[in-house]
Amino acid sequence: MNATVQARAAAPVLHADPFTRAFMDDPYPGFAAMREAGPVLWSPQYECYVVARHDDVQRVLSEWQTFSSAAGVGLSNFNKEKPWRPPSIVLEADPPLHTRTRTVLARTMTPGIVKQLRERFEREAEILVDRILDLGEFDGVTDFGELYPTKVFPDALGLPQQGRENLLPYGSMVFNSFGPQNEFTQAAFANADAVRGWIMANCTRQALTKDGLGAIIYAAVDSGELKEDEAGMLVRSFLSAGVDTTCNAFGNLLWCLATHPDQWNKLREKPELARNAFEESLRYEGPAQCFFRTTTQETEIGGVKVGADEKVCAFMQSANRDSRRWERADEFDIERRVVGHMGFGTGIHGCVGQPIARLEGEAVFAAFARKVKTIELAGPPKRLYNNVLRAFSSLPVRVTRA
Numbered sequence: 001m002n003a004t005v006q007a008r009a010a011a012p013v014l015h016a017d018p019f020t021r022a023f024m025d026d027p028y029p030g031f032a033a034m035r036e037a038g039p040v041l042w043s044p045q046y047e048c049y050v051v052a053r054h055d056d057v058q059r060v061l062s063e064w065q066t067f068s069s070a071a072g073v074g075l076s077n078f079n080k081e082k083p084w085r086p087p088s089i090v091l092e093a094d095p096p097l098h099t100r101t102r103t104v105l106a107r108t109m110t111p112g113i114v115k116q117l118r119e120r121f122e123r124e125a126e127i128l129v130d131r132i133l134d135l136g137e138f139d140g141v142t143d144f145g146e147l148y149p150t151k152v153f154p155d156a157l158g159l160p161q162q163g164r165e166n167l168l169p170y171g172s173m174v175f176n177s178f179g180p181q182n183e184f185t186q187a188a189f190a191n192a193d194a195v196r197g198w199i200m201a202n203c204t205r206q207a208l209t210k211d212g213l214g215a216i217i218y219a220a221v222d223s224g225e226l227k228e229d230e231a232g233m234l235v236r237s238f239l240s241a242g243v244d245t246t247c248n249a250f251g252n253l254l255w256c257l258a259t260h261p262d263q264w265n266k267l268r269e270k271p272e273l274a275r276n277a278f279e280e281s282l283r284y285e286g287p288a289q290c291f292f293r294t295t296t297q298e299t300e301i302g303g304v305k306v307g308a309d310e311k312v313c314a315f316m317q318s319a320n321r322d323s324r325r326w327e328r329a330d331e332f333d334i335e336r337r338v339v340g341h342m343g344f345g346t347g348i349h350g351c352v353g354q355p356i357a358r359l360e361g362e363a364v365f366a367a368f369a370r371k372v373k374t375i376e377l378a379g380p381p382k383r384l385y386n387n388v389l390r391a392f393s394s395l396p397v398r399v400t401r402a
């Protein structure tokens with residue numbers, strides 16, 4: 001037995017397949033079993049390691065020198081397999097490249113810019129909530145969760161109106177491709193060429209308005225920080241990461257409120273809890289389940305040896321329910337102190353868009369809390385099956401006006 005095989009054999013085996021409908025229907029018993037089995041497991045099926053406890057997830061996502069992103073943050077190891085698209089120059093990169101690109105992205109979301117966006121975002125939130133109140137009974141995904149981020153975010157970026165229906169299919173391709181090649185990936189790539197074509201065509205300087213966040217990225221070309229094609233790649237990152245995530249987060253929080261009347265009453269009485277309610281929903285039902293890293297050298301996790309060039313899957317949603325870290329981990333509590341959740345990831349790759357995500361979440365759910373009196377499910381929700389995203393495909397909801 002060589003050293004790699006020997007190391008793999010020393011970790012407890014993960015028998016469950018997290019990338020199946022049965023697992024996604026209720027992942028929490030599966031996550032609990034992973035956490036109980038040990039600090040790190042070996043999946044013979046996917047030939048990767050798995051961490052599911054809060055401390056280990058946090059460490060794998062923080063120690064970028066050992067747990068690299070440059071070979072991809074999905075199951076596929078770019079050292080061995082050709083990626084489906086040119087790698088992201090921020091997500092699928094380590095310092096120093098990552099430092100340079102992240103600096104430019106962060107510049108588009110400063111507190112000053114968020115403050116400028118707030119008024120527009122709040123106005124659109126009111127329109128959205130008024131519309132669902134007019135409907136009375138609506139779909140929490142197609143009439144609510146998907147509508148707002150697919151409007152306010154592309155507007156802020158400066159993207160043309162035409163063709164925005166490609167944003168969600170592209171997100172589905174991006175997020176499914178982090179998992180194994182299975183039925184979900186295959187379905188997501190059904191119309192891949194057209195979707196990808198629109199995305200790439202709209203990342204250019206000419207496609208974007210002069211006064212949006214995209215223009216701030218292109219200004220970094222003029223100042224010599226980025227090459228023209230790198231600016232296009234960073235706009236692609238916005239389009240990859242900024243829409244599907246928030247859409248699904250909104251559906252998830254809506255479901256939380258419809259199924260936890262005590263928490264809904266708290267929010268209705270105190271709409272200023274909207275920001276923390278959104279944050280707690282990212283812990284309790286976060287839209288991003290897991291990401292991978294690749295070891296740059298031999299290391300150990302909780303005393304178990306892990307070889308070099310191994311894929312490690314970090315289950316953020318399991319970390320978010322780890323009773324080692326959270327009191328009443330499986331309770332949804334919008335007044336909880338929720339810092340330290342892994343819904344945005346953590347470390348140098350922690351979500352760069354979180355100021356905008358939080359602005360969207362706060363704007364929508366504060367308006368919701370002020371205008372809505374009652375909320376309940378109007379039928380059985382349907383799950384969306386995606387290798388990485390946790391979300392609903394349909395969520396029948398009934399509301400009445402305050």
Ligand code: 4IA
Pocket residue numbers: 088089090091092174236237238240241245
């Ligand atoms: C990119 C992790 C996820 C939210 C994400 C997806 C794509 C990109 C970044 C982040 O294309 O840069």
